[in-house]
Amino acid sequence: MRLKVILNRIEKHAGFVYTEARWVEAAREAAIEIGIRPRVGGRAMCSGCERRAPGYDLLGERRFEYVPLWGIAVFLVYTMRRVECRRCGVRVEKVPWASGKHQLTSSYLWFLARWARRLSWSEVARIFGTSWGSVFRAVEGAVEWGRAHASYDAIEAIGVDEVQWRRGHKYLTVVYEISGQCRRLLWVGEHREEQTLRGFVAWLGTARAAKIRFACSDMWKPYLNVIAQMIPRAIHVLDRFHIVQTMNKAIDEVRAKEARTLKEAGADPVLTHSRWCLLKRPRNLTDKQENRLQDLLQHNLRTVRAYLLKEDFQFLWGYASVGWAGRFLDAWCTRAMRSRIEPMKKIARSLRTHRTLILNWFRARQLIALGAVEGFNNKLKLTTRRSYGFRVFRVIEIALYHALGNLPEPEGTHRFC
Numbered sequence: 001m002r003l004k005v006i007l008n009r010i011e012k013h014a015g016f017v018y019t020e021a022r023w024v025e026a027a028r029e030a031a032i033e034i035g036i037r038p039r040v041g042g043r044a045m046c047s048g049c050e051r052r053a054p055g056y057d058l059l060g061e062r063r064f065e066y067v068p069l070w071g072i073a074v075f076l077v078y079t080m081r082r083v084e085c086r087r088c089g090v091r092v093e094k095v096p097w098a099s100g101k102h103q104l105t106s107s108y109l110w111f112l113a114r115w116a117r118r119l120s121w122s123e124v125a126r127i128f129g130t131s132w133g134s135v136f137r138a139v140e141g142a143v144e145w146g147r148a149h150a151s152y153d154a155i156e157a158i159g160v161d162e163v164q165w166r167r168g169h170k171y172l173t174v175v176y177e178i179s180g181q182c183r184r185l186l187w188v189g190e191h192r193e194e195q196t197l198r199g200f201v202a203w204l205g206t207a208r209a210a211k212i213r214f215a216c217s218d219m220w221k222p223y224l225n226v227i228a229q230m231i232p233r234a235i236h237v238l239d240r241f242h243i244v245q246t247m248n249k250a251i252d253e254v255r256a257k258e259a260r261t262l263k264e265a266g267a268d269p270v271l272t273h274s275r276w277c278l279l280k281r282p283r284n285l286t287d288k289q290e291n292r293l294q295d296l297l298q299h300n301l302r303t304v305r306a307y308l309l310k311e312d313f314q315f316l317w318g319y320a321s322v323g324w325a326g327r328f329l330d331a332w333c334t335r336a337m338r339s340r341i342e343p344m345k346k347i348a349r350s351l352r353t354h355r356t357l358i359l360n361w362f363r364a365r366q367l368i369a370l371g372a373v374e375g376f377n378n379k380l381k382l383t384t385r386r387s388y389g390f391r392v393f394r395v396i397e398i399a400l401y402h403a404l405g406n407l408p409e410p411e412g413t414h415r416f417c
């Protein structure tokens with residue numbers, strides 16, 4: 001069976017025929033080149049308006065990289081035509097196996113992009129004998145196609161979050177869709193200012209933003225402001241996972257400070273190596289950590305009192321009614337304010353300020369996937385960790401859409417992998 005026959009089975013392009021396949025001994029490594037030419041009398045398509053137009057002249061031969069065969073690089077070789085279009089003037093033709101200025105055929109582009117979901121980009125490049133740049137361009141092409149063909153019309157619930165992505169306090173703002181059925185990354189922006197999140201609404205369009213019924217975020221002020229202004233009809237929910245995070249940070253602060261004070265006073269170092277038994281939920285503790293915690297609880301330390309406040313706060317999430325949850329929250333805040341532990345008082349003040357948004361959690365939890373933001377957050381960290389070289393915003397943006405965007409792919413093409 002000849003290569004031509006296989007190509008005609010898996011990738012036939014109307015108006016074009018494959019000619020001969022030949023073995024090319026290049027300086028670095030061998031390759032297979034397969035000629036392709038227009039059918040006799042076939043008219044070229046203008047790349048400006050995608051209509052047939054009369055020929056103008058011929059350009060040089062171009063090589064389009066195709067899916068490798070048995071580890072050997074494969075190229076389609078084609079002499080590009082230019083057309084004289086009535087609407088667009090003299091233009092280069094549009095060919096069906098590649099788009100725009102891409103040196104990669106669309107088949108190879110999707111091939112690389114699919115592998116880049118399973119392996120790191122540098123591994124994909126190494127295995128298939130291509131460059132990191134080609135893998136990036138393939139993923140970029142797949143993401144652009146996917147975002148152009150995905151539907152963003154019926155978004156009911158979003159989760160907004162900030163993520164640190166480079167050392168030195170560089171942040172990304174990410175917006176997820178967290179409706180019951182549809183969970184995906186919708187948008188990534190550089191920084192975490194009001195301006196950043198406004199960029200999301202600008203991208204989505206105000207008409208679609210007006211349909212959003214739930215918005216979930218942390219207590220970061222710029223997000224609170226933009227959601228209130230630009231998505232005013234949405235019920236705004238403060239994320240449970242972020243409140244727990246803030247609480248843990250406060251405990252950590254109290255513990256570190258108290259450990260220092262005790263050490264300076266030359267007291268028994270009960271607080272050393274206690275960090276994790278205070279931050280983990282009791283049921284997740286190892287035996288050793290549990291013993292350590294029991295030990296600690298015998299001392300009347302600020303850290304212990306803060307810890308007990310934190311653990312007590314967990315009961316909030318168990319309430320079925322908004323009214324009772326509200327009463328519990330108020331009572332908790334009063335106790336925290338009386339604790340004379342500044343980081344806990346700070347939390348209590350902030351919880352009081354955002355009381356409505358916290359109680360909205362109870363109104364929304366049956367309707368949207370509130371836990372999804374935390375799950376996405378973990379996947380996002382995996383993606384950023386897996387590939388170094390993601391120091392440019394454009395690259396991290398593309399990588400995240402590719403991994404978490406749940407983007408569509410064209411149908412009807414042969415699946416190589």
Ligand SMILES: [Zn+2]
Nearest residue numbers: 046049085088
């Ligand atoms: Zn045209």
